[in-house]
Amino acid sequence: MLLSRVVKPARYTDGEWNAVHKDSASVRARLALVYPDVYDLGMSHLGLQILYHVLNSHDDFLAERAFAPWPDMEAELRARNLPLASLESRTPLGEFDAIGITLPYELTYSNILNVLDLAGVPIRSANRGQGDPLVIGGGPGAANPEPVADFFDAILIGEGEEAILEIAEAAAVGDRREAVAKLAEIPGVYVPSAYEVSFHDTGPRGKAVPRDGAPGRVIRRIVEDLDSAPFPTRQIVPYLDTVHSRATLEIMRGCTRGCRFCQAGAVYRPRRQRSVETLLRQAEEAIAATGYDEISLLAFTSVDYGSIQELVGALVERFGDRGIGVALPSLRADAFSVALANTIQQVRKTGLTFAPEAGTARLRRAIGKQMEEDHLFAAAEAAFSSGWTRLKLYFMIGLPTETDEDVAAIGDLVHRLVRFGRGALGARQGRLQVAVSAATFVPKPHTPLQWAAQDRREDLARKQAVLQDVLRGRHIKLSWTDPGMSALEAAVSRGDRRVGGAIEAAWREGARFDSWGEHFDYGRWEAGFREAGLEISDYANAALEYDAPLAWDHIACGPEKAALRAEAERALSGGEG
């Protein structure tokens, strides 16, 4: 029995509450929606649930789910020669009209190839023929689609809830060539095969030139009115404990804070909100349909939502005495945020998270992070006096213009916060815990820092050693990102079409689940890049020239290049935004 031989067999069994089972004979197009990581992560991804809901709400279309099988399941499937199938009807993915794959971020790309291979679908678009499903991508990674361009028949740039029905119409066309032609006509859809890519020099310099009347730039799709946009309140309730086991409300999309390293802030503009009235209705519906005991308010910075106090107050009043809590996953480091969190914590108490990103005011200014140290301490004071004893702080190392003094200053800031916390907590200071997470800066397309070099791995290792040295103490817990993972993320995120060859080579070498420490192998990726005639460092560690073409120049999904460049120059000269 297959399921008796894998961990967490509930990843593969379907039948969760609110999963949709449709008769495939009654629809014109069948789409498989794939999240290229394990079920437990993928089911926490709101985008997948939105598209599933939009497609299945339509009489003519059907959507079913599939996820990357964990390596134990992959081994069982390969040993038995079984194709990867959808959860709902156990239909092999190759039999669908289209496979839609999320591009959540770069370290999932080896899983995309693996999913296609397990489905028996040729991994390269050029090798697919009549009878093979259309393979369509979309999601945050589409901001630079080039590294995966050869594996997809089409990639949607921007937000999917409107375009997905147009894509499903194209999937209903029986003839493959006709369908791809129809996809190419959809605004926001990028058909990689309609572009010729030329390369010069090393590094991310590939330039895509349109053929046959394809648009010179593909302009991203956005939802104009978030309030009336479709939203799934009948969210699928996994049996397994997933990353977010709660009802999710998307209160706001986009962010106006303009941090210069942040890709999400750059590509999800403008900032759009749902009304309090709509959100309260969606909250009632979601709780009634799911039975969750927590409502999570999703936004890049939920406290920036215009009527946040009114919304939170109304939710606590309505749901508090039913034992249903409210969660704000994204706070600002200021006293207002803590006061707000306090309203919520009348029902439930968890940790508080702040993101100073850098240790010195100078460096925070350079990266466009608007956070005053005074505000952080005011937030901490408010938190400690309201009973919190655990804080989580997010920092980044390897930022442009960063010196070892900036890194050491992280230690100084944390120690001052710990001393302050011990004083404020008095007799309860034993419980004080400050968790420090030090991620690595990754230059991302469409951000002002897209041209910046990532620190070399040896520099990152040195800075991490500095941090480990200064961040000692019984109240402090330090975690950091594997420098190899960060290098790979940078190389792929700024990659051109040749990087696709490196991804394929690394996958053939066995790369899977690269964001999981136990599966990541830097050597395998180094070899994969070399096999494609490339070096990871050429993509990750090079400062790009402002005037040189970028691999993603033909993708219009963020601020114009001139505006980004002006911001970049301000950042490097130490100026404010």
Place this chain on the structure above:
Amino acid sequence: MAQFICRYRKGDEVRWISHLDVKRTLERAMRRAELPLELTQGHNPHPRLSFGPPLPLGATGEAELLALRLDEAADPSEVKERLNRELPAGLEVVEAWAVPGHKKKETFGNLDVAEYRITVADGFEEQEVRARVRKLLESEELLVQRGGNRPEREVDLRPMILSLEVAGAGSEGIELRARLKTGSHGGARPSEIVELLGLEGEKHMVRYRRTGLYASSAVSRARPAGVWRRWARSRSEIERSSSQ
């Protein structure tokens, strides 16, 4: 305030869902059903629910038990029907009954015997299986290794096998019936018995059904006797329906 006990079925569709996942699923179904659940006090209020001993992953159960407490009195059949409307395929409340409320948390703490029907699909002769069962029961000691994350330790399963017999061969294979000790004071998993019998081969499909849970000392401690009388009745009902 009212307390109810539900006997529920965990069927094929959900047999790969863990005990913890089943608990979560039932709790969410209760919330969807808008049952007026009694909540604990404190920062993290949660409903007061108790569950019978966990069912091994992969097994189905016909006599699983849960207890829930409501803020208001309700008709047990209404509790059952409202819950069943909100349960995913494979989970079903078979019967529900009201019991006098008591503060004791471990409602099912004295359930220490589980009855299983084990079906071993093709590959073995009935006589061969009978011989192996006989030999197993003649053993004075049945030592097996247990461990997981902890260092391995040896456990004697013999005293945990209360009965074991071959019920016969049917279209699905040879059926064994076993009554095994279960619960927090030590127990035997049915898969361990199958392994001891050498019936767990690569080719052979083994199916486990838990058909009953009961207490070896039904009158122990402050257990409301009504629960167990009621329980005994449902057990005989199961046996009647499955022997048809």
